[in-house]
Amino acid sequence: MPAGAPDSAMIRRLARPGPPEVCEIHYFVIILGAGRAAAGHDTAPQSRGPLRMDKTDGELILLWSVPGLLAIWGACFLLFPGFVQPMSPALTADEVAAFYRDPDNLARIRYSMILFNWFSVGLVPILALIAMHMRRMAHRTPILSYSFLGCVAGAPTLFLLANLFWLLAAYRPERDPALIQMFNDMAWVTFTSQVGFLVGQGVFLALAIYLDRQARPVFRPWVGHFNLAVAAALLPAAFVGLGLEYEALAWNGLLAFWVKNLAIAAWIAVMGLVLGQAIYTRRRAEAGLTA
Amino acid sequence: MSAITGAGSARPGGLLERIAWHWRHDPKLELWLALAAMVLFYNLYGIVFFLVANAQPPPDPAWELPRVQQWFNDNHYGLPIGFGIIFIVTFLTAACNALIAYSMRRMSVSPAFAYAYFIIYSFSAIPGMLLTCIALVVGAMRPDRDPELILWLYDLAFMAFDGTMGVFLVGTTIWMVAILLDKNRVFPKWFAYLNLCNAMTEVVVAPAWLFTDGVFAWDGAITWWIDMIVFVVYTGCFITLLRQMILREDFGSGPLPELPAAQAATS
Numbered sequence: 001m002p003a004g005a006p007d008s009a010m011i012r013r014l015a016r017p018g019p020p021e022v023c024e025i026h027y028f029v030i031i032l033g034a035g036r037a038a039a040g041h042d043t044a045p046q047s048r049g050p051l052r053m054d055k056t057d058g059e060l061i062l063l064w065s066v067p068g069l070l071a072i073w074g075a076c077f078l079l080f081p082g083f084v085q086p087m088s089p090a091l092t093a094d095e096v097a098a099f100y101r102d103p104d105n106l107a108r109i110r111y112s113m114i115l116f117n118w119f120s121v122g123l124v125p126i127l128a129l130i131a132m133h134m135r136r137m138a139h140r141t142p143i144l145s146y147s148f149l150g151c152v153a154g155a156p157t158l159f160l161l162a163n164l165f166w167l168l169a170a171y172r173p174e175r176d177p178a179l180i181q182m183f184n185d186m187a188w189v190t191f192t193s194q195v196g197f198l199v200g201q202g203v204f205l206a207l208a209i210y211l212d213r214q215a216r217p218v219f220r221p222w223v224g225h226f227n228l229a230v231a232a233a234l235l236p237a238a239f240v241g242l243g244l245e246y247e248a249l250a251w252n253g254l255l256a257f258w259v260k261n262l263a264i265a266a267w268i269a270v271m272g273l274v275l276g277q278a279i280y281t282r283r284r285a286e287a288g289l290t291a
Numbered sequence: 292m293s294a295i296t297g298a299g300s301a302r303p304g305g306l307l308e309r310i311a312w313h314w315r316h317d318p319k320l321e322l323w324l325a326l327a328a329m330v331l332f333y334n335l336y337g338i339v340f341f342l343v344a345n346a347q348p349p350p351d352p353a354w355e356l357p358r359v360q361q362w363f364n365d366n367h368y369g370l371p372i373g374f375g376i377i378f379i380v381t382f383l384t385a386a387c388n389a390l391i392a393y394s395m396r397r398m399s400v401s402p403a404f405a406y407a408y409f410i411i412y413s414f415s416a417i418p419g420m421l422l423t424c425i426a427l428v429v430g431a432m433r434p435d436r437d438p439e440l441i442l443w444l445y446d447l448a449f450m451a452f453d454g455t456m457g458v459f460l461v462g463t464t465i466w467m468v469a470i471l472l473d474k475n476r477v478f479p480k481w482f483a484y485l486n487l488c489n490a491m492t493e494v495v496v497a498p499a500w501l502f503t504d505g506v507f508a509w510d511g512a513i514t515w516w517i518d519m520i521v522f523v524v525y526t527g528c529f530i531t532l533l534r535q536m537i538l539r540e541d542f543g544s545g546p547l548p549e550l551p552a553a554q555a556a557t558s
Contacts, residue, residue, distance in 0.1 A: 089432070140542060141321045142396070143389045150385030150413040157417055178437040182444075185429045193378045193428065194421065200382025211321065238378040241371025241428035 059132075059279055062125040066272035069122045070265075072115065080112035081105045082166075086252030089188065089243045096184050097177035100170050109170045113163055120159045123268065127152040130205065130271065133219070133278060137212035144208040151204065154197035162191035188251040189241065195234040195260065202231030202267070223274050226267075233263035322393070322537040328386035329533070333526055335380050344373030346427060349449055349515060353504040356438045359445050363431050370431040374424035381416055388412040391466065391529070394536055397547065398473035404465055411462040419455035423448045453499045453509045460493035475546045478532055489525045492518040 077083050087099065099105055131152065134145040165187035169180050209217065209224035236248070236255035243250030251257060303312055313320060340347040350362050363370070388409050395405035426448035430441055467486035470478045498507035499514045506512040539547045 139321060140318060141393055143321045143325050143386070143393055146389035146392055146409060147325070147385040150388055150409065151382055153410075153413050154381075154385075154417060157414065158421065161417075161422075178440060182429070182436070182440050185432060186425065189429050189432075190425050193375070193425065196378050196381035196421075197385075199379055200385055203382065204385070207324065235379055239371060239375035241375065241432055242368070244432060 059129060062129050063272070063276050063279055065122065066126055066268065069119065069126075070268060070272075072119050072122070076112045076115045076119070079108050079115070081108050086257050087184075087188070088252050089185075089250050091181075093177040093181040096181045097173065097175075100173040100180055100184075106170060106173060109166065113167045113170070117160065117163050117167070120163060121156045124152060124156060126268075126272065126275065127201070129275060129279075133275070134205070134208045137208055137218050138214040139208065139211060144204050144211070148201060148204040148208070151197040151200035155194070155201070158190060158194040158197070162187045162194075165190065192237050192240040192251045192256050192260070195237050198264065198267075199231040199234050202227035202234075206231075218278060219274060223271075226270060230263045230267045233259050236260070318542070319537055319540060322390065322540065325386040325390035325393075326530070326533055326537060328383040329390060329530060332380055332383035332387060333530070335376060339373040339376050343376070344369050344427070346370070346373075346423075346448075347519075349452075349510045350445075351510055352446070352449065352508050356442055359442055360434070360438055363427075363441060363445075364434050367431050367434065370427050374428050377424050378421070381421060384416050385413065390533060394477055394533060395466070395469045397475060397536070397540070398469055398477050399475045400469045400472050404469040408462055408465045408469075411458050411465070415455065415458035415462065418451055419458065420452065423452040426451065449509045450500070453496050453514060456493040456496055460490050463487075463490040463493075476549075477536055477547050482528060482532055485525055485528055488521050492521050 081104075082099070087096075091099070100109065127148075131145050131149050134148055135142065137144075139145075165183045169183035169187065173180065206224035206227040209219045209221060209227075212218055237257075237260040239246075239249050240251050240256045243253060243256065247253050248255045303309060313323065317323065345366050350359075354362070391412070392405040392409040395408060396402060398404070426444045430436075430444035430448070463486050467483045467490065470483040470486065471480065496514050496518055499509045499511070502508045502511070507514050509515065535550060536547065539550050541548055
């Protein structure tokens with residue numbers, strides 16, 4: 001038996017039948033017992049003392065990644081020279097090449113996009129937490145939480161594609177300007193137009209909230225309305241291909257850049273707060289029950 | 292629309308009242324909404340690809356450069372408008388995949404089938420459809436772009452569309468095996484073999500990577516026309532069968548009850 005593992009007699013003692021909460025407590029005791037054994041303590045079951053400590057399911061760690069993530073994304077946004085003053089799609093190929101060849105820009109493009117590459121999937125844990133909350137809603141099927149999870153996988157993958165094209169454009173700035181312009185176009189069109197899965201997240205979450213018909217719903221109805229409003233604000237960006245004809249739809253335009261990106265930022269901030277409230281309320285309620 | 296009829300008996304008369312009734316009382320609402328998303332997506336997909344963007348049936352891979360440029364110019368507005376709609380409604384595929392995954396959760400097989408299908412199909416839209424649309428929007432944006440680059444975008448678009456094969460091949464096979472193993476009678480067994488037909492289309496499409504002309508090119512009689520006919524029949528069948536599944540659903544875990552003939556006739 002490996003050092004530190006609880007002995008089989010202890011596991012048998014703990015594995016007696018009982019209600020689910022009791023089984024869960026036993027599980028904690030086994031973990032704690034193993035920890036104590038590893039630290040040189042005895043392997044007997046502990047008193048009930050350590051069991052009253054807060055549940056360490058890690059949800060709070062995931063939740064508190066939101067401010068850190070917002071700070072990193074904000075820093076990347078300010079670091080990338082193409083976002084601070086959004087590039088116009090009307091630039092010629094030579095002007096686009098000059099943007100990438102400018103030594104000040106080049107380093108900032110590369111470093112900001114490497115940072116974005118590292119952290120672009122950083123929101124997924126929060127979205128998974130939201131999906132967990134959808135599973136706690138009074139639904140008959142898992143369809144809405146499955147649908148939400150399907151969208152969660154799509155959005156960062158598409159962002160990574162845009163990120164790849166920006167990094168490729170910056171990789172050999174001495175390349176033919178027409179090629180740099182094409183990579184730049186692919187990056188901006190992918191980044192701007194791929195709002196579908198984000199719209200889906202808002203729509204599926206809103207539907208889930210509206211159909212959560214129980215005395216104490218997981219989220220209040222206004223969260224559903226807010227999600228639909230954010231989804232609506234993202235729609236015009238899908239038509240970025242018309243940007244050379246309609247200024248507001250250009251990738252540096254009012255609707256396709258500012259409205260879209262501010263709506264995403266607002267969604268992260270508001271959903272972070274709402275999710276935090278839901279998690280803390282539930283933990284307080286559970287602590288009250290077990291006290 | 293068919294997706295919101297079919298459940299309950301004390302429904303009021305008018306369309307809006309019936310929709311409101313289903314919204315408040317229908318226990319199968321989540322399933323009906325997913326089916327409605329599926330019907331809406333495939334309709335919009337057909338209208339946009341065939342009529343708005345004019346990207347299906349696909350243009351010819353054997354065209355000379357000026358003809359390819361001409362094709363992008365002819366669809367200068369159709370491509371960004373049509374694919375703007377597709378970019379938005381892509382999320383409906385998540386509900387389609389969720390409903391199909393649910394059909395496998397309702398079967399007697401391991402949930403692993405549902406999860407495997409759902410994960411494979413969740414990312415299939417990106418190489419198989421969205422990358423195509425992105426490349427065509429970029430191609431249509433600048434008529435003055437170097438023609439060689441326009442051709443590269445043209446190839447990227449249509450080869451991404453036809454050349455994304457494995458996700459559909461394996462995904463469809465997973466659904467087929469689940470149906471063959473299932474003891475809950477969620478789908479008729481003949482539909483499993485139709486899945487096999489759909490999976491085979493992903494095999495015969497592979498030569499599109501080798502030919503720029505003829506029946507195996509991306510616009511060819513085998514690679515496009517026969518495959519599209521199989522796909523349309525297959526899609527029509529699974530939408531109908533999923534509707535039947537929802538009508539029969541009892542939220543239990545045993546065999547799915549058969550649809551009473553009278554209830555089927557009134558729904």
